[in-house]
Amino acid sequence: MNTTYKILGALSVIVVLAAVLGYIYLSNPTLGQSSSLTPTPTPTSTPTASPTATPTASPTSTPTGHPTATPTASPTSSPTPTPTLTPTTINGAGGTLINPLMQEWIPAYNLGMSQIHVTYNAVGSGTGIQNFQAQTVDFGESDAPMTAAQYNALPSGTTALTIPISASAVVPAYNLKLINGSTCQNGLNFTGTVLANIFLGTISKWNDPAIAALQSPDVAAQLPDQTIITVHRSDGSGTMFAFTDYLSQSSSQWASQVGKGTSVQWPNPGGVAI
Structure with a gap:
């Protein structure tokens, strides 16, 4: 039974297919005119061009110029009046001496x-120093530098500077006529030792052998047998310092007995120049 049923089913399918084909044929008679069906062309899609992107120009930055600094004029200093x-x-x-x-x-x-x-009052080096110590003058001048004792005698708070400003020569002066009544036009010659001995009193005559x-020879023969009278200043002075300093360097006897200074104790008083 099952087999029969299957055959009947197959026949039925055939009948149905025949009916369908007959219907198609009746509906489209052109199908019978050609032994083959014209294939319907597959539509070809027209390629759509890919849109070309219009290049956007990169924005060009306008260069900014470096700011130019305006030079500032240097201030001109006004002259100090x-x-x-x-x-x-x-x-x-x-x-x-310096006057x-x-x-x-x-x-x-x-x-x-x-x-x-x-x-400027020329009163002597010693007085000049004394006036400076007493502050009666603004500056003092001396031919000899101030001693430590003179510096210590300055008023408290006073500062003193010793500044050399000049140089000069010191020579002995004499008044003598030769035996023939003439003066020695070319001058007499002395040494430091002879001068020291004259002022010490050990040489007392003009015709002393020394x-x-x-x-x-002609001058030596005309030297008179006269006593030498020495003369010195009564006050202290820079010239006295220069002279006694020279005698101290020339004669050890003078250096030990008298020494040097703006004022000394003269061993042979003689005369005094005022």
């Missing part, structure tokens, strides 16, 4: 410093 000097007087005192120079220097200084008036030995 010359201060007006208050009229001032500077007083000094001291040695007589001729002082009288030349002071007017020359005043030419450029008209507001400053300088005075003096005669230093002269020319």
Whole structure:
């Protein structure tokens, strides 16, 4: 039974297929005109061009110029006005040896410093130092440097500077006529030792052999047998310091008995020059 059923089923399917094909044929008679069906062409899709992106220009940055610094003018300093000097007087005192120079220097200084008036009193080196110590003058001049004792005698708080400003020569002066009444035009010759002995008193005559030995023969023969009278200053002075310093270096006897200084104890008083 099962087999029969299957056959009947197959027949039925065939019948149905035949019916369907007959229907298609009736509906489209052109199918019978060709032994083959014209294939329907597969539509070809037209390729769509890929859109080309319009290149966007990269923005070009406008270069920014470096700022130029405006130079700042350097400030010009105004000239400092010359201060007006208050009229001032500077007083000094001291040695007589330098006085001729002082009288030349002071007017020359005043030419450029008209507001400053300088005075100088030539009273001797010793007095000049004393006046400076007493603060009665603004500066003192001495032909000899101040000693430690003189520095210590300055008022408290006073500062003193010793500044060399000049140099000069010191020579002995004498008054003598030879036996024939003439003067020795070329001058007499002395040594430091002979001068020291004259002021010590060990040489007391002009015709002493020690003096005669230093002269020319014609002068030595005319030296008179006269007593030598020595003369020195009564006050302290720088010239005295220079002279006694020289004698101390020339004679050990003078150095030990008298020494050097602006004022010394003369061993052979003789005369005094005022």
